[in-house]
Structure formats: C-alpha cells, structure tokens
Amino acid sequence: MQISMTVNGDEITREAEPRVLLVHFIREILGLTGTHWGCDTSNCGTCVVLMDGLPVKSCTVLAAMADGHDIRTVEGLATGGVLDPVQQGFMEEHGLQCGFCTPGMMLTARALLDRNPHPDDDQIREAISGQICRCTGYATIVRSVQWAAEHPAGAAATGEEVNA
Ligand code: FES
C-alpha cells in the first residue's frame, strides 16, 4: 500500500506492507536510523518519535496509522543547522550517556518543553518515565532538560559558549 506522511518537514510517499511498524518504516524504508529499536515489548521507549507533536513509541504504531500525519524524528530536531536547545542541553550536562536511548529521550523532552516550558524535576522524570535508561541513571538527563528549559533560544542566542 502507499503510505504518505510528513517527516521532518518533507512530504514523503512510500510503498510498504500494511503490517510494517512505523519504527521499521522510518529506519529501513526512509533510512533514518537515529530512531532506535530496543525491545520487542513496547517498554524501552528508545523508538519514540513525535507524531503531530506528541511522543509515540513507533514500535507500537503501524506505518499505515501514521498516514497523513506529521512525524518528527531526531534527524529533524536541529533546524537550519542549529541544534535544538534540548540537544545542546544533553551536550552541556552530559545527558548523552550510552547514546542508544538518547534520541527518544530528546524528542520526549522537546514535546514536554513545548507544552510546559518550565517543568520541575518531577515533571521531567514523569515525562521520560516511558523510557528506560539501563546504563547509569537519570540525573544528568534531568539536568540536560532543565538546561534546555533555562535556555529556550539555545546557547548561541545568549552568547554562551557551548562545551563541544
Ligand atoms: S523499541 Fe522498545 S518501546 Fe519501542
């Protein structure tokens, strides 16, 4: 069947079987491998993308269900060559630990900040509770999201130096 959607601002149409999951459509048909596939049980959250601005586990959505919708993956987080403040925050506060769960974490954080620009730590922890960090813990991830909340225009706009 033909499936059409907007992905990171581009309108695309591809042929795919009706049973294809969105995560596989994104990774294997579109070649956007920043979206990761970490479990078979809908538990890990590493596959999160934004659908119409809301985080969804793309392993629980058929590509056909995303037909006509707006999808944003981690590849679409930076705009015009400028990192999203969430990406900068993960860099500044070392939220990028294993890297595997990071794309989903960042997209969830972006959706949170879009609806709540000043979340407290508990609200951040609740927002990312659908995502499992297996490697160390959530402290630096929470600090990274707080950094983004404190720098909504990003470091460049405030003249701060970003630690590369
Ligand atoms: S791949 Fe684990 S929740 Fe989707």
Ligand code: FES
């Ligand atoms: S930061 Fe990815 S599993 Fe911990």
